[in-house]
Amino acid sequence: MTTRADPRLDLSCETSGLQPRPPGTFEVLAQAPGSPARAGRLWTAHGPIDTPCFMPVGTYGAVKGLDADDLREVGAQIILGNSYHLGHRPGAARVAALGGLHRMMAWDRPILTDSGGFQVFSLRGLQKIDDAGVSYQTHFDGSRHRMTPESVLATQAALGSDICMILDHCPPADAEPALIRAAVDRSTRWAEEAARRRGEILQPGQLCFGIVQGGTNVALRREHLKALADLPFEGLALGGLSVGEPIPEMHATMAAIGPEMPQDRPRYVMGIGTPHDLLAAVSSGIDMFDCVMPTRHARNGQLFTFSGRLNIRQARFRDDDAPIDPACRCRCCARYSRAYLRHLHEQNEPLYGRLATIHNLYFYQQWVGALRRALRSGRFEALRGEFSSIISTVYA
Amino acid sequence: MTTRADPRLDLSCETSGLQPRPPGTFEVLAQAPGSPARAGRLWTAHGPIDTPCFMPVGTYGAVKGLDADDLREVGAQIILGNSYHLGHRPGAARVAALGGLHRMMAWDRPILTDSGGFQVFSLRGLQKIDDAGVSYQTHFDGSRHRMTPESVLATQAALGSDICMILDHCPPADAEPALIRAAVDRSTRWAEEAARRRGEILQPGQLCFGIVQGGTNVALRREHLKALADLPFEGLALGGLSVGEPIPEMHATMAAIGPEMPQDRPRYVMGIGTPHDLLAAVSSGIDMFDCVMPTRHARNGQLFTFSGRLNIRQARFRDDDAPIDPACRCRCCARYSRAYLRHLHEQNEPLYGRLATIHNLYFYQQWVGALRRALRSGRFEALRGEFSSIISTVYA
Ligand SMILES: [Zn+2]
Ligand SMILES: [Zn+2]
Numbered sequence: 056m057t058t059r060a061d062p063r064l065d066l067s068c069e070t071s072g073l074q075p076r077p078p079g080t081f082e083v084l085a086q087a088p089g090s091p092a093r094a095g096r097l098w099t100a101h102g103p104i105d106t107p108c109f110m111p112v113g114t115y116g117a118v119k120g121l122d123a124d125d126l127r128e129v130g131a132q133i134i135l136g137n138s139y140h141l142g143h144r145p146g147a148a149r150v151a152a153l154g155g156l157h158r159m160m161a162w163d164r165p166i167l168t169d170s171g172g173f174q175v176f177s178l179r180g181l182q183k184i185d186d187a188g189v190s191y192q193t194h195f196d197g198s199r200h201r202m203t204p205e206s207v208l209a210t211q212a213a214l215g216s217d218i219c220m221i222l223d224h225c226p227p228a229d230a231e232p233a234l235i236r237a238a239v240d241r242s243t244r245w246a247e248e249a250a251r252r253r254g255e256i257l258q259p260g261q262l263c264f265g266i267v268q269g270g271t272n273v274a275l276r277r278e279h280l281k282a283l284a285d286l287p288f289e290g291l292a293l294g295g296l297s298v299g300e301p302i303p304e305m306h307a308t309m310a311a312i313g314p315e316m317p318q319d320r321p322r323y324v325m326g327i328g329t330p331h332d333l334l335a336a337v338s339s340g341i342d343m344f345d346c347v348m349p350t351r352h353a354r355n356g357q358l359f360t361f362s363g364r365l366n367i368r369q370a371r372f373r374d375d376d377a378p379i380d381p382a383c384r385c386r387c388c389a390r391y392s393r394a395y396l397r398h399l400h401e402q403n404e405p406l407y408g409r410l411a412t413i414h415n416l417y418f419y420q421q422w423v424g425a426l427r428r429a430l431r432s433g434r435f436e437a438l439r440g441e442f443s444s445i446i447s448t449v450y451a
Numbered sequence: 452m453t454t455r456a457d458p459r460l461d462l463s464c465e466t467s468g469l470q471p472r473p474p475g476t477f478e479v480l481a482q483a484p485g486s487p488a489r490a491g492r493l494w495t496a497h498g499p500i501d502t503p504c505f506m507p508v509g510t511y512g513a514v515k516g517l518d519a520d521d522l523r524e525v526g527a528q529i530i531l532g533n534s535y536h537l538g539h540r541p542g543a544a545r546v547a548a549l550g551g552l553h554r555m556m557a558w559d560r561p562i563l564t565d566s567g568g569f570q571v572f573s574l575r576g577l578q579k580i581d582d583a584g585v586s587y588q589t590h591f592d593g594s595r596h597r598m599t600p601e602s603v604l605a606t607q608a609a610l611g612s613d614i615c616m617i618l619d620h621c622p623p624a625d626a627e628p629a630l631i632r633a634a635v636d637r638s639t640r641w642a643e644e645a646a647r648r649r650g651e652i653l654q655p656g657q658l659c660f661g662i663v664q665g666g667t668n669v670a671l672r673r674e675h676l677k678a679l680a681d682l683p684f685e686g687l688a689l690g691g692l693s694v695g696e697p698i699p700e701m702h703a704t705m706a707a708i709g710p711e712m713p714q715d716r717p718r719y720v721m722g723i724g725t726p727h728d729l730l731a732a733v734s735s736g737i738d739m740f741d742c743v744m745p746t747r748h749a750r751n752g753q754l755f756t757f758s759g760r761l762n763i764r765q766a767r768f769r770d771d772d773a774p775i776d777p778a779c780r781c782r783c784c785a786r787y788s789r790a791y792l793r794h795l796h797e798q799n800e801p802l803y804g805r806l807a808t809i810h811n812l813y814f815y816q817q818w819v820g821a822l823r824r825a826l827r828s829g830r831f832e833a834l835r836g837e838f839s840s841i842i843s844t845v846y847a
Contacts, residue, residue: 115794115795115798115800116791116794116795117795117800117802119800119801119802120800120801120802120805121802122782122786122787122802122805122806123786124782144794144797144798145769145790145794145797149769149770149790152770152772153770153772153788153790153791154772159788159790159791159794160787160791161786161787373541373545374545374548374549376548376549376550386518386520390518390519390557391518391556391557392549392555394541394545394549394555395512395549395555395556398511398512398540398541398555399511399512399513401540401541402511402540404511404513404515404516405515405516405801405804405805406513406515406516406517406518408801409516409518409801409805410518
């Protein structure tokens, strides 16, 4: 086991001291030779984001157990908020009246919000989709609401999001081809509607990303990408991945479509993934990621290290005075032992969740930071080789 | 409502830059004229404690939701750990093997531990007391154990506590006079036993405090105090208060007994209390306190301010952009609104508990800090007058 900090994993803020550029500006800083992988920088109204980047998920305006200082300390440059949740609790108008999501949660770096569509389409039996939008009952109190391409932008405008995602129709992974086809066509119409109306709905400086659907059908993805790429979005995302399809198919879809996405705009795969998924996606030219994995796993006792994954609930950690990862420089590893964390977890002490989440997010930020630095220094293939055995076996 | 910080409530660390003195040294720094109230300083193996002091309760080696940095930031000079809980989870020998409680929880300031007796005597139906100790089954797993005057010191020695409390017999508040009498006599014998054996059991530098029982019977308290004061303890506590008796009787007992406790040693009332209880106790010459009130109330939505108490669950805070207390300088009030805290509480977000606990503990530290400064500057009676209406009405 490594006990000294690995310089390849050093987490330093690369964006300090830069001359600000207009929101939406995307710079490709380095392109890996013979590979779609690249390092870039996206500018938002709340400053730059170095890519590849990983966005911790703060569903209700808080990444579970962490405050804004914790998020800065783990190196998060951008976080994700969930429009469905925030739009109903505490409500988008209320967040706006409180000065927006940034002010409410004291977070001064960029925020991306999803459209809320994914959550609504998951409300089985409580939603009804039509050509103009989707009607649904919330899981909170059964109240009835409607979501349209315009309404989701209005919600995100009120939240004050830096990057707003359009409404798309994401069908289940096992959907029939005809339904996937229909979802793609509907998503295209909704994207056109969003592109047409965004100027009136969003605030100046709020970016808007399109979402490409099509499941693991590469031809359909390609067709949808072509339609979306012509619209005035500052970035494009791949939606409907990691929703139950086999991992190799997910990776193959990214490998086929990623390189064909516009090179001059950021590319985002929504809802992934494992450290291995991130490596595969970056290798396919993807720039941005979000996932609940590091935060949810932390709470469940699953802790990530570059020597493998630990389950802190195991009895073998009962007397283990070592930190989670002796080479890690996070607040948790600098101060606390595995034995203490296991004890806190066993006693349901709320401190456990914060410390474990800090470590796992720090691990993820180290990993994307290592990818960024390797790309910028022309060492991406070398890094892939050095880390691929641990990353592709332990974190597959 | 105050919106500027009140200089009387300024929380600065008074103990930096002092020449260390041997553990157990107690200095009376100021004595209020015509009153038993005093300010002092107790030295331990982990540095000094300015009195009057309030000890946050960290039952399992963590003050719920806070880490050691948070505790330093709220101004805690000393915390309390529970021997019954820690002795069984994770176990005193395990804590010792991990380098002691200080190292395990990364807390380098003093720790006081209770004996565990209070918890065991509360295990109704699961404990049997005799002249030499108490046999009990834990509430964890029903396993059988025995607690004696020696064993509780051995547990606290293993934990590495700075201030160890002796085993005493604390009967219920509504106990018959004969039982209270018997408990006092038994507690005296156990105290003598602890005093005789502490030299072999405790580490050098570990202090040991005696506990005076006797309920609200002043004559009995006085008799017990006389017996305990002759024994070689570095401090004396009043146990068995705030266990269900009427508040005026509790205050009257402190007022009668506090001033009769040895002046050259610290005086501690266990398990109190409200801000008003602290004022009454300090006015009776008491120096040290612990209570779950600020931490438990925080989690339940009850937030303390010098303008009154807030229940953050109330709907009127839904759109309230002000901090809990605009005059408070804690991390929570510096960054977050009542509306955000209410939202986090409503959504059971774990961040709520940490932020609310930080505020309530900061309030308590401000309150004892204000009492200390007033005593040292000869303004105690003035401060009592200025704060007594809010403190004695809102926090009675
Ligand atoms: Zn770590
Ligand atoms: Zn505060």
